Amino acid sequence: MMHYTKEHEWVNIEGTGATIGISHHAQEALGDITFVELPAVGKVLKAGDALGVVESVKAASDIYAPISGMVSEVNSSLDGSPELINQSPEDKGWLCKLTKITASDADQLMDAASYKTFLG
Amino acid sequence: MSFTPHTLEDRDEMLATLGVSSLKELFADIPQSAHLAKLDMPDGISEQEVYDRLHALSHKNAHELTCFIGGGFYDHSIPSAVDTLSSRGEFFTAYTPYQPEVAQGTLQAIFEFQSMICRLTGMDVANASMYDGGTALVEAALMAIRSTNRPRIIVAGGLNPIYRRMLDTYTRNLHIEMEELPFDEGAVDRVKLASLLTDQTAAVIIQNPNFFGTIEDFSDISAMAHANGALMIASVYPIAMGLIKSPAEMGCDIVVGEGQSLGLPLSFGGPYLGFFAVQKAHVRKMPGRIVGETTDRHGNRCYVLTLQAREQHIRREKAASNICSNEALCALRATIYLSLLGKQGLTELARTCMTKAEYAKAQFAQIKGVRIKNSAPTFNEFMLELPCNASDLVAELIPLGLIAGFPLGRYYPELQNCLLVAITEKRTQAEIDAFVSAVKGLLK
Numbered sequence: 231m232m233h234y235t236k237e238h239e240w241v242n243i244e245g246t247g248a249t250i251g252i253s254h255h256a257q258e259a260l261g262d263i264t265f266v267e268l269p270a271v272g273k274v275l276k277a278g279d280a281l282g283v284v285e286s287v288k289a290a291s292d293i294y295a296p297i298s299g300m301v302s303e304v305n306s307s308l309d310g311s312p313e314l315i316n317q318s319p320e321d322k323g324w325l326c327k328l329t330k331i332t333a334s335d336a337d338q339l340m341d342a343a344s345y346k347t348f349l350g
Numbered sequence: 351m352s353f354t355p356h357t358l359e360d361r362d363e364m365l366a367t368l369g370v371s372s373l374k375e376l377f378a379d380i381p382q383s384a385h386l387a388k389l390d391m392p393d394g395i396s397e398q399e400v401y402d403r404l405h406a407l408s409h410k411n412a413h414e415l416t417c418f419i420g421g422g423f424y425d426h427s428i429p430s431a432v433d434t435l436s437s438r439g440e441f442f443t444a445y446t447p448y449q450p451e452v453a454q455g456t457l458q459a460i461f462e463f464q465s466m467i468c469r470l471t472g473m474d475v476a477n478a479s480m481y482d483g484g485t486a487l488v489e490a491a492l493m494a495i496r497s498t499n500r501p502r503i504i505v506a507g508g509l510n511p512i513y514r515r516m517l518d519t520y521t522r523n524l525h526i527e528m529e530e531l532p533f534d535e536g537a538v539d540r541v542k543l544a545s546l547l548t549d550q551t552a553a554v555i556i557q558n559p560n561f562f563g564t565i566e567d568f569s570d571i572s573a574m575a576h577a578n579g580a581l582m583i584a585s586v587y588p589i590a591m592g593l594i595k596s597p598a599e600m601g602c603d604i605v606v607g608e609g610q611s612l613g614l615p616l617s618f619g620g621p622y623l624g625f626f627a628v629q630k631a632h633v634r635k636m637p638g639r640i641v642g643e644t645t646d647r648h649g650n651r652c653y654v655l656t657l658q659a660r661e662q663h664i665r666r667e668k669a670a671s672n673i674c675s676n677e678a679l680c681a682l683r684a685t686i687y688l689s690l691l692g693k694q695g696l697t698e699l700a701r702t703c704m705t706k707a708e709y710a711k712a713q714f715a716q717i718k719g720v721r722i723k724n725s726a727p728t729f730n731e732f733m734l735e736l737p738c739n740a741s742d743l744v745a746e747l748i749p750l751g752l753i754a755g756f757p758l759g760r761y762y763p764e765l766q767n768c769l770l771v772a773i774t775e776k777r778t779q780a781e782i783d784a785f786v787s788a789v790k791g792l793l794k
Contacts, residue, residue: 264659265634267634285659285660286659287659288659288664289659289664290659290660290664290665290668292668
């Protein structure tokens with residue numbers, strides 16, 4: 231299920247794993263994305279930890295872990311095609327996957343409807 | 351917009367627009383105690399009187415002495431065209447090229463500079479320059495720490511002692527440890543280095559030629575560093591790059607150095623010019639300004655500041671470094687200098703420096719009581735071990751019209767009798783012979 235943070239990250243929890251990315255709103259605000267700095271596989275993250283940076287022509291934005299877990303995979307397609315995040319931020323433009331997650335961290339987050347309201 | 355002071359008419363007009371009758375009324379909100387009552391300045395003097403006064407001041411400096419001092423900064427010959435071209439108003443008065451649409455000349459010149467630094471060092475990418483070789487080295491160390499997430503740096507003992515102190519100054523309050531490979535004027539002690547390399551080592555820093563003039567191939571040291579997951583940083587002398595194996599060929603990840611020798615006068619300490627170059631894999635971690643080449647909407651080639659999202663004005667406290675400037679005019683001089691010299695000219699220049707230094711070494715070695723302390727090959731600088739205090743000898747040689755060299759006792763207490771002598775293409779055989787003769791005379 232999709233959850234959103236106030237910093238415009240999304241996390242999609244599926245069983246004991248989760249996928250993380252940035253929202254459509256975030257990619258639009260950032261503009262053309264030129265580079266993504268992703269965490270190392272194996273890195274252990276607590277909710278709120280900085281996990282990487284998304285760089286565009288006008289800004290470099292830190293990305294924070296919406297929930298706790300361990301990085302199991304990163305989206306290597308973003309190396310050569312960072313624009314995937316602009317084109318498909320909530321699907322093909324995913325940033326990384328986590329295992330060993332603390333699903334209850336998502337209780338603090340917004341669902342799709344609440345996030346839409348939050349954006350105003 | 352006029353850059354000259356306001357006329358009385360300008361003031362009256364501004365006051366009228368503001369609706370106040372006088373400056374006093376304008377500044378009424380400022381406490382009386384903070385008002386400037388009177389500027390206690392002498393009357394103005396004529397241009398000629400100003401010239402005479404400044405001329406007298408400048409002549410308190412001894413600038414006619416033959417220079418044999420090096421230690422990182424050298425008395426090289428500067429072609430007149432460097433002064434003439436870099437003094438052109440379009441270059442001399444240009445501001446930072448944040449607006450590419452009005453700064454193509456500046457941006458292109460910096461791009462050429464970056465390209466030349468890459469050719470000189472063999473590296474993939476160079477930035478638009480740093481303040482000087484020392485801060486460039488500090489930034490390289492900090493970059494390695496950031497890149498590897500490790501807290502220790504190994505510093506070879508042959509590093510310029512001024513740069514060594516700068517590394518300490520910048521890292522004093524950070525959780526970073528500098529480990530020094532014991533002083534050695536010859537080649538780096540590989541056995542000792544191996545014992546210091548751990549998985550906490552972010553980088554190894556080596557200078558080539560080192561502070562004492564020694565040159566060596568440190569490809570094996572790069573391999574040792576890399577095998578340990580550490581980066582290899584080299585601080586180099588650009589003129590020497592015309593002759594010796596490039597740091598890129600030796601496996602360096604980051605190359606820095608002092609560009610003063612490329613068309614900048616010694617100027618009693620500055621302004622100088624740092625250069626910073628990396629291999630492509632590290633470009634996003636590189637501090638400083640970078641000029642990139644692109645095309646405009648008409649398809650014309652043009653230049654622009656690029657990768658700015660790493661810099662302080664965008665990334666703020668999370669920026670790679672707080673440098674948001676470069677030494678544009680100095681970099682321009684270096685670019686003109688290298689253009690005039692050309693690849694062949696630089697090689698010939700380097701060869702001339704080395705050949706003259708070898709000649710000087712041979713002459714000094716013949717003086718009874720004097721020994722060449724370097725045990726390994728040197729470029730254009732070497733150490734003389736004297737039968738007396740080096741500072742004393744330097745003092746005695748000044749009235750004879752020469753600055754004999756750098757007394758090493760200043761930074762190395764155990765080397766009170768050692769003098770670091772540098773020879774550039776400017777030193778004639780007659781000057782070298784006179785130097786040797788003077789030393790011989792004083793040591794009798």
